[in-house]
Amino acid sequence: MNIGEAARASGVSAKMIRYYEETGLIAPPERSAAGYRTYGPSEIHTLTFIRSARNLGFSMEEIAELLALWRDRQRPRREVKRIVEAHIGDLEARIRALQDMTDTLRHLANACGGDDRPDCPILKRLEAPGAAPLPDAPPPSRFGAI
Amino acid sequence: MNIGEAARASGVSAKMIRYYEETGLIAPPERSAAGYRTYGPSEIHTLTFIRSARNLGFSMEEIAELLALWRDRQRPRREVKRIVEAHIGDLEARIRALQDMTDTLRHLANACGGDDRPDCPILKRLEAPGAAPLPDAPPPSRFGAI
DNA sequence: CTTGACCTTCCCATGATGGCAAGCCCCATA
DNA sequence: TATGGGGCTTGCCATCATGGGAAGGTCAAG
Numbered sequence: 001m002n003i004g005e006a007a008r009a010s011g012v013s014a015k016m017i018r019y020y021e022e023t024g025l026i027a028p029p030e031r032s033a034a035g036y037r038t039y040g041p042s043e044i045h046t047l048t049f050i051r052s053a054r055n056l057g058f059s060m061e062e063i064a065e066l067l068a069l070w071r072d073r074q075r076p077r078r079e080v081k082r083i084v085e086a087h088i089g090d091l092e093a094r095i096r097a098l099q100d101m102t103d104t105l106r107h108l109a110n111a112c113g114g115d116d117r118p119d120c121p122i123l124k125r126l127e128a129p130g131a132a133p134l135p136d137a138p139p140p141s142r143f144g145a146i
Numbered sequence: 147m148n149i150g151e152a153a154r155a156s157g158v159s160a161k162m163i164r165y166y167e168e169t170g171l172i173a174p175p176e177r178s179a180a181g182y183r184t185y186g187p188s189e190i191h192t193l194t195f196i197r198s199a200r201n202l203g204f205s206m207e208e209i210a211e212l213l214a215l216w217r218d219r220q221r222p223r224r225e226v227k228r229i230v231e232a233h234i235g236d237l238e239a240r241i242r243a244l245q246d247m248t249d250t251l252r253h254l255a256n257a258c259g260g261d262d263r264p265d266c267p268i269l270k271r272l273e274a275p276g277a278a279p280l281p282d283a284p285p286p287s288r289f290g291a292i
Numbered sequence: 293c294t295t296g297a298c299c300t301t302c303c304c305a306t307g308a309t310g311g312c313a314a315g316c317c318c319c320a321t322a
Numbered sequence: 323t324a325t326g327g328g329g330c331t332t333g334c335c336a337t338c339a340t341g342g343g344a345a346g347g348t349c350a351a352g
Contacts, residue, residue, distance in 0.1 A: 002329075002330070003329090003330070003331095004328095004329065004330080010275075011275070013309080013310085014329095014330090015309070015310065015311090016308080016309070016310095018331095018332095019308075019309080032317095032330095034316080034317055034318080034330080034331090035316085035317090035330080035331065036317080036318095036329085036330055036331080037330085037331090045273060048273065048274075048275045049272050049273045052271070052272045052273070052274070052275075053272055054308090055247075056247050056250060056251060056272075057244065057247045059307080059308090060307075060308075066269070066272065069266075069269065070269050070272070070273070072264075073264060074264060075264050075266070076261070076262040076263070076264070077258055077259060077260065077261065077262075077263055077264060077265065077266035077268075077269075078260045078261055078262065080258065080266045080268050080269055081255055081258045081259075081260040081266075081268065082260075084251055084254065084255050084258075084268055085255055087251065088248055088251050088252060088255065091244050091247055091248045091251070092248060094244055095241055095244045095245060095248065098203065098237050098240055098241045098244070099241060101201075101202050101203045101237055102234055102237045102238060102241065104202060105202060105230055105233065105234050105237070106234060108230065109227055109230050109231055109234065112223055112226065112227045112230075113223060113227075114223065114224050114227040114228075115222070115223065115224055116222040116223075116224065117222070117223055118218075118219060118220060118221050118222070118223060119223065120215075120221070120223035120226045120227075122223075122226050122227065122230055123212070123215065123216050123223075123226055125198070126195050126198045126199055126202075126212065126216070127191060127194065127195045127198070127216070128194075128198070129156075129157070129194045129198075148298075148299070149298090149299075149300095150297090150298065150299080159340080159341085160299090161340070161341065161342090162339080162340070162341095164300095164301095165339075165340080178299095178348095180299080180300090180347075180348055180349080181299080181300065181347085181348090182298085182299055182300080182348080182349095183299085183300090200339090205338080205339090206338080206339075
């Protein structure tokens with residue numbers, strides 16, 4: 001299986017497969033005589049695992065830990081659960097921060113007539129220094145979706 | 147006012163003030179004889195506006211639009227509201243994606259004993275190809291907080 | 293005049309991803 | 323057999339907003 005087929009089979013782009021290899025998340029695969037990477041079912045399995053974890057918002061660092069546990073047949077599942085619960089904590093903190101922003105903005109938008117007039121409570125709020133920084137001054141999207 | 151004092155007064159780091167200038171978000175300020183940037187109350191006001199908007203999760207691009215409206219005394223506040231509501235839509239989509247992840251993970255964590263044994267439903271789920279990509283395969287934190 | 297705090301510019305790193313370009317390889321079809 | 327198209331390789335650049343650090347100039351207090 002060449003990289004393109006592996007990408008289709010696992011749902012991980014060829015670009016990212018190379019990147020995961022480069023950063024050590026996955027081991028360098030065999031190469032064909034021409035230098036093509038070749039993947040077997042086991043590698044596809046690993047890539048699928050990685051993609052699932054990415055879909056659940058795990059960072060590559062967390063995925064490295066999860067992969068190590070996955071491969072360790074003696075793992076205590078306590079470890080897995082610990083990682084997951086820490087990640088849930090992260091996600092919930094992010095949700096809270098985003099929810100705080102949303103609430104504030106919704107409130108401001110409701111107070112704004114949305115017509116042709118220039119006086120706008122939203123702008124008034126933005127120019128006031130008091131706009132709460134929230135826990136830790138959190139920024140915008142930077143992603144396609146998250 | 148030098149850049150350090152402006153940073154303290156506005157809550158925007160000196161580093162970011164220079165960056166905002168470089169990218170055209172703010173105009174280059176006057177310089178002292180020695181080449182030091184000097185800021186007056188009006189600039190501080192603008193920086194404070196920017197910081198408030200960042201705290202509410204607006205991207206620099208959105209902030210540029212908001213700044214233009216802020217400065218336009220003839221602005222129709224409809225425009226402001228439109229930007230804010232689009233941003234709320236973004237935030238809500240992100241919250242939904244994060245919430246979906248959290249729900250799935252919470253579910254999996256509840257199904258995992260968290261003891262010494264190796265069989266873990268979390269890992270089992272990750273290796274299955276079905277782990278729903280969510281709307282658009284959304285990833286992790288990448289921020290300090292959001 | 294020295295010292296320390298401040299300023300300047302320039303370069304690099306982050307995290308995960310996509311895009312592009314130059315060049316090699318493989319297979320099927322003419 | 324030749325050719326074309328698609329796939330593979332590496333390498334570099336961009337994203338977005340932010341921080342870190344180095345090398346060197348400036349300023350004010352002691």
